[in-house]
Amino acid sequence: MNSYTILGFNKQLLEKSITKGDLVxxxxxxxxxxxxxxxxxxxxxxxLFGFDKQEQAVAASKAKLxxxxxxxxxxxxxxxxxxxxxxxxxxxxxxxxxxxxxxLPGGDETxxxxxxxxxQALDAALALLxxxxxxxxxxxxxxxxxxxxxxxxxxxxxxxxxxxYMVFTYQLLNNKNHPPQTYIIEKRKNRFSKQSE
Ligand code: SAM
Numbered sequence: 001m002n003s004y005t006i007l008g009f010n011k012q013l014l015e016k017s018i019t020k021g022d023l024v025x026x027x028x029x030x031x032x033x034x035x036x037x038x039x040x041x042x043x044x045x046x047x048l049f050g051f052d053k054q055e056q057a058v059a060a061s062k063a064k065l066x067x068x069x070x071x072x073x074x075x076x077x078x079x080x081x082x083x084x085x086x087x088x089x090x091x092x093x094x095x096x097x098x099x100x101x102x103x104l105p106g107g108d109e110t111x112x113x114x115x116x117x118x119x120q121a122l123d124a125a126l127a128l129l130x131x132x133x134x135x136x137x138x139x140x141x142x143x144x145x146x147x148x149x150x151x152x153x154x155x156x157x158x159x160x161x162x163x164x165y166m167v168f169t170y171q172l173l174n175n176k177n178h179p180p181q182t183y184i185i186e187k188r189k190n191r192f193s194k195q196s197e
Pocket of ligand 1: 027028029030031032033034051052054057077078079100102114
């Protein structure tokens with residue numbers, strides 16, 4: 001996989017940032033491809049929590065993660081419920097939360113992530129992160145709902161408090177066909193102040 005494509009970039013970022021023993025969340029399980037990478041990276045001492053609102057996606061992910069059953073907890077539930085469903089002991093300790101927005105590839109394309117619930121989930125995700133933990137979100141502006149959703153996500157992220165979060169974006173700038181767009185939101189270890197940086 002070319003490391004400069006969006007998916008190649010995402011994979012490299014996860015491989016470089018996640019270490020054995022980490023707690024991570026896949027907020028959109030889909031067919032379980034991202035979840036499989038995450039489960040491998042956290043190792044036997046780490047844990048992956050996964051969410052998808054479609055049973056078909058949870059079943060596909062469960063099958064893909066069969067070898068890593070003990071280090072995975074999968075919820076058939078909307079990611080907007082992640083704060084309520086995650087065990088309290090994991091709150092504030094999550095190293096990485098991955099969102100791959102849109103619809104299930106090969107599934108019903110009318111069942112897709114939606115701006116309102118995505119923003120609720122992002123808000124919950126930020127609260128669950130450990131210091132220096134991050135959200136990796138990929139949005140797809142190439143379809144109608146995805147375009148509205150990408151704009152809503154960008155607006156939400158632009159307004160995040162810079163003293164608490166750093167927001168980066170990665171995109172293919174010269175492709176006119178609305179390619180996917182990645183956002184990385186890192187939670188600062190300490191509140192930013194002029195003295196600390
Ligand atoms: N990460 C996946 C993979 O590796 O195969 C791809 C994810 S797919 C593009 C998007 C998924 O988001 C779909 O499976 C869809 O059911 C799910 N989804 C839509 N709305 C959701 C919600 N509110 N909460 C959780 N998952 C949702």
